[in-house]
Amino acid sequence: MGYDEQVNEHRLPPIYRCRICGAYVEEKTHCGYGCTLVLDGVRRLRLSKLLAALLRHIPHEVGLLIDNEGWASIKELVNAVRTKWRNKSLYSWLREEHVITVALLDRKGRFEVKDGKIRARYGHSIRVLIPLPEDKEVRVLYHGTSTRSLRRILREGIKPMRRLMVHLTLDESDALENAKRKSSDIAIITIDAERLRLMGHKVYRAGRKVYVTDYVPPSCIVEVREMRLNSN
Ligand SMILES: [Zn+2]
Structure with missing residues (x-):
């Protein structure tokens, strides 16, 4: 119940990779050429919800290790999901690039990626200590x-x-x-x-x-x- 933040959406825009500059984008063309599809909108939304659930609430469901600052190895996460998720066919396509692009292009900045690791930036129910910048401006x-x-x-x-x-x-x-x-x-x-x-x-x-x-x-x-x- 209530773990994901996108219940009202059915899909997100697909993610493409520019064949010229290598950037991950939501546009079909970049640098004047057609891009390669990385992730369609349905899979993107499904993966985004799964990442939020695993990194905030249920890493134990797939035996994923999360350190005390919330980081998980992207490689381990992909392996864990592909081998241990209850419906294996649902994520048989999953690669590290998919996890990285979903994190990088997230509209609310839910995720952070660094040195082959990923974490949710907020919303945890599992105990983690993530240093956040204090805000003194917003009224x-x-x-x-x-x-x-x-x-x-x-x-x-x-x-x-x-x-x-x-x-x-x-x-x-x-x-x-x-x-x-x-x-x-x-x-x-x-x-x-x-x-x-x-x-x-x-x-x-x-x-x-x-x-x-x-x-x-x-x-x-x-x-x-x-x-x-x-x-x-
Ligand atoms: Zn480009």
């Missing part, structure tokens, strides 16, 4: 949730629950997307990030538009918008 952040959780949040604040940190977004639309995954009765919470800092809760930048903190007290919530989405 307003958002959090999307279900109206069911709202009453508790207004009383007790926003807690990390199953994750290690509270996840906040820079854009209201991303908070909306997050909330949609939880419920069709949703609430978008606006948070005063400056007040959060003044109360001693540091704000860290985790992804391109994702920020994390340890806890959001009720007094830092400045607005709540509830909405009911059509469920069809």
Whole structure:
């Protein structure tokens, strides 16, 4: 439940490799020539979800070793998925290049790749220590949730629950997307990030538009918008 962040999408744009400069791109042509297909949109989305699940939550499912800063060997990851994933045919095509390109082109900056290793930059439920840059600029952040959780949040604040940190977004639309995954009765919470800092809760930048903190007290919530989405 709820491990992936792309439930509302069915596919992502395919990934191509330029035959001239070698860059990984989402365009069919580059440097004036047609590119080679690396990963189609359906496989890209499936792999992206799998990487997020393995690196954040369930490395043990395939016996993948993750160090205390969240890194896993890409080679070991590919081997583990191809030999130990419950439906082997699902990933028989997997190569290291696929993992690398999915990480490099991720729109939210979920992954980091270095020296043959990969890690999720945020969203872990397994215990890892990833040093994130502290942010002192952003003023307003958002959090999307279900109206069911709202009453508790207004009383007790926003807690990390199953994750290690509270996840906040820079854009209201991303908070909306997050909330949609939880419920069709949703609430978008606006948070005063400056007040959060003044109360001693540091704000860290985790992804391109994702920020994390340890806890959001009720007094830092400045607005709540509830909405009911059509469920069809
Ligand atoms: Zn090129």
